[in-house]
Amino acid sequence: MRRICGIFAEGTGSYVIEVRGLTKRYGDKIAVEDLSFNAYPGVVTGFLGPNGSGKSTTMRVIMGLDHPNGGTATINGRPYHDLDWPLREVGALLEARAIHPGRTARSHLWMLAQTNQIARSRVDEVLDIVGLTEVANQLTGKFSLGMSQRLGIAASLLGDPGVLLYDEPVNGLDAEGIRWVRNLLIGLARQGRTLFVSSHLMSEMAQMADDVVVIGRGRLITQALMSDLLAGNQQSFVRVRSPGIDPLVVLLETNGARISRESDGSISVSGLTEEMVGDLAFEAGIALHELAPVNASLEEVFMELTEESVEYHGAPGGSQ
Amino acid sequence: MNGETTAPRPPPPIFVGHSSLRGVIASEITKLRTVRSTMWSFGVLVVLAVGLSALATSLTTSHWNQAGFGERFTFDPIRESLIGVFFGQFAIGVLGVLVISAEYTTGTIRASLAAVPKRFRLLLGKIIVFGVATLIIGEIVAFASFFVGQTLLHAPAPHATISSPGALRAVTGDGLYLCLLGLIALGIGGIIRHTAAAVSAYVGLLLVIPIIIALLPSTVSNDVTRFLPASIGHTVVSRIQDPHNFSPGIGLVVLAIYAAVALGVAGYLLVHRDA
Numbered sequence: 001m002r003r004i005c006g007i008f009a010e011g012t013g014s015y016v017i018e019v020r021g022l023t024k025r026y027g028d029k030i031a032v033e034d035l036s037f038n039a040y041p042g043v044v045t046g047f048l049g050p051n052g053s054g055k056s057t058t059m060r061v062i063m064g065l066d067h068p069n070g071g072t073a074t075i076n077g078r079p080y081h082d083l084d085w086p087l088r089e090v091g092a093l094l095e096a097r098a099i100h101p102g103r104t105a106r107s108h109l110w111m112l113a114q115t116n117q118i119a120r121s122r123v124d125e126v127l128d129i130v131g132l133t134e135v136a137n138q139l140t141g142k143f144s145l146g147m148s149q150r151l152g153i154a155a156s157l158l159g160d161p162g163v164l165l166y167d168e169p170v171n172g173l174d175a176e177g178i179r180w181v182r183n184l185l186i187g188l189a190r191q192g193r194t195l196f197v198s199s200h201l202m203s204e205m206a207q208m209a210d211d212v213v214v215i216g217r218g219r220l221i222t223q224a225l226m227s228d229l230l231a232g233n234q235q236s237f238v239r240v241r242s243p244g245i246d247p248l249v250v251l252l253e254t255n256g257a258r259i260s261r262e263s264d265g266s267i268s269v270s271g272l273t274e275e276m277v278g279d280l281a282f283e284a285g286i287a288l289h290e291l292a293p294v295n296a297s298l299e300e301v302f303m304e305l306t307e308e309s310v311e312y313h314g315a316p317g318g319s320q
Numbered sequence: 321m322n323g324e325t326t327a328p329r330p331p332p333p334i335f336v337g338h339s340s341l342r343g344v345i346a347s348e349i350t351k352l353r354t355v356r357s358t359m360w361s362f363g364v365l366v367v368l369a370v371g372l373s374a375l376a377t378s379l380t381t382s383h384w385n386q387a388g389f390g391e392r393f394t395f396d397p398i399r400e401s402l403i404g405v406f407f408g409q410f411a412i413g414v415l416g417v418l419v420i421s422a423e424y425t426t427g428t429i430r431a432s433l434a435a436v437p438k439r440f441r442l443l444l445g446k447i448i449v450f451g452v453a454t455l456i457i458g459e460i461v462a463f464a465s466f467f468v469g470q471t472l473l474h475a476p477a478p479h480a481t482i483s484s485p486g487a488l489r490a491v492t493g494d495g496l497y498l499c500l501l502g503l504i505a506l507g508i509g510g511i512i513r514h515t516a517a518a519v520s521a522y523v524g525l526l527l528v529i530p531i532i533i534a535l536l537p538s539t540v541s542n543d544v545t546r547f548l549p550a551s552i553g554h555t556v557v558s559r560i561q562d563p564h565n566f567s568p569g570i571g572l573v574v575l576a577i578y579a580a581v582a583l584g585v586a587g588y589l590l591v592h593r594d595a
Contacts, residue, residue, distance in 0.1 A: 066595070
């Protein structure tokens with residue numbers, strides 16, 4: 001991070017992304033419907049939703065690539081199309097593989113830089129930031145997905161912009177790459193930039209985002225602080241197995257617990273702590289074979305939030 | 321809720337001026353220059369076209385004494401030396417299509433439009449850069465073919481010099497013909513966006529439509545044939561004009577109108593379609 005802070009000059013400005021009543025249809029299919037949210041400077045705004053929920057579509061509309069059927073998407077009050085220096089105001093990585101395979105990494109960046117009259121030296125700077133200096137003169141067709149992601153991130157930083165959009169930036173990266181991207185994006189936000197980052201993985205967002213916009217089936221489910229979202233939906237219960245399960249259930253219910261019986265013969269107890277369950281069982285002389293607190297995982301919180309809106313149940317993960 | 325999440329908001333930076341066509345042109349030159357296949361295609365185009373002209377003219381020289389009277393009478397040394405340019409129009413067409421279709425097949429168009437969201441400006445940059453490049457290449461091919469061809473055409477076969485009547489017009493016109501066909505292909509590429517389909521449409525325009533028109537009754541085909549790019553290409557390089565055809569100048573204007581229409585439609589679609 002030190003290296004990055006040194007490269008970005010102070011005075012980098014900040015913008016707000018504002019999406020209002022956005023609707024986008026492809027033929028009869030509604031991809032995004034009446035979506036409104038803001039992304040602010042200085043924080044990472046996570047954009048969370050299952051695959052096919054309209055995240056990429058929303059980002060494409062913000063970037064002026066697709067035309068909305070209704071509503072607006074603006075950056076500091078202006079549609080992308082009207083920005084004076086698009087690359088100096090907004091940087092984006094929407095699809096890592098969207099590069100001509102017959103061009104070198106350096107040429108790819110240089111031809112983008114030229115459109116916004118960005119100095120040639122900046123190409124080498126961003127190559128250095130993402131660690132691609134050594135392969136700068138290789139054709140991008142030979143790049144791994146991880147290297148393509150890095151090149152895409154380099155392109156987004158060319159104009160040193162105040163707003164950055166990343167669509168699933170950690171897809172295809174190894175653990176080291178994921179950590180690197182996460183630290184980079186958080187660092188960029190802390191410099192006062194507006195970071196808008198999509199993911200279909202709650203765990204990824206939980207480690208990166210300060211603010212989170214959750215969508216499902218193209219509709220807003222919630223926009224909240226990440227910490228509130230986690231606290232508000234955190235559910236825990238106590239898993240109990242016992243040879244005397246029936247009297248135990250009666251005992252716990254009279255003490256205010258909610259019980260659900262699981263298929264393996266155990267019960268899930270909510271409303272009581274594991275200490276309380278253990279003490280009650282001990283006093284009643286009921287043997288316990290298992291007594292374990294279980295916290296709902298982040299993914300379960302997310303599943304719960306979006307359950308109603310998942311389009312293809314049972315479909316495996318991956319990019320849409 | 322959102323109010324709590326905002327950090328103090330610094331004012332957005334102030335930039336002087338705005339991005340312009342100049343940057344787009346510089347970028348398009350880089351795009352054309354930095355893909356090796358493009359440079360190879362240009363090179364092969366020049367070598368192949370000049371080579372074919374050389375082959376045709378040297379064969380004519382060596383077989384002149386066996387040629388019949390009619391063949392000798394209609395022989396046009398200028399047109400003969402420019403025969404390779406006819407093949408060049410296919411290579412230039414593929415390149416023209418690729419200038420846009422390659423951006424769609426590789427996805428680079430998204431990066432290009434993010435950098436230049438004013439879409440017509442992006443297309444204009446491509447038209448200017450590719451148009452100038454093909455005009456230069458076209459003239460190089462035409463002049464090289466002419467001079468190589470005229471060197472290989474010698475007694476007993478007649479030959480021409482650049483100062484022969486109509487020679488300069490034919491050679492410069494042929495280079496311009498190549499450039500205009502390249503721009504038509506660029507327009508087709510922008511309309512169809514898929515390389516194979518766009519190349520097929522372009523080749524169909526040059527080769528298939530003339531066959532269909534030739535099947536029509538001659539009263540109809542005589543009126544229609546002159547509008548074909550191939551007829552115009554023929555007129556531009558010919559000493560003896562077919563009365564049904566346009567004059568070389570009018571022919572090139574008609575070709576320019578085709579290019580303008582194709583590029584206009586491509587521009588309209590580029591602005592209105594999702595990328």
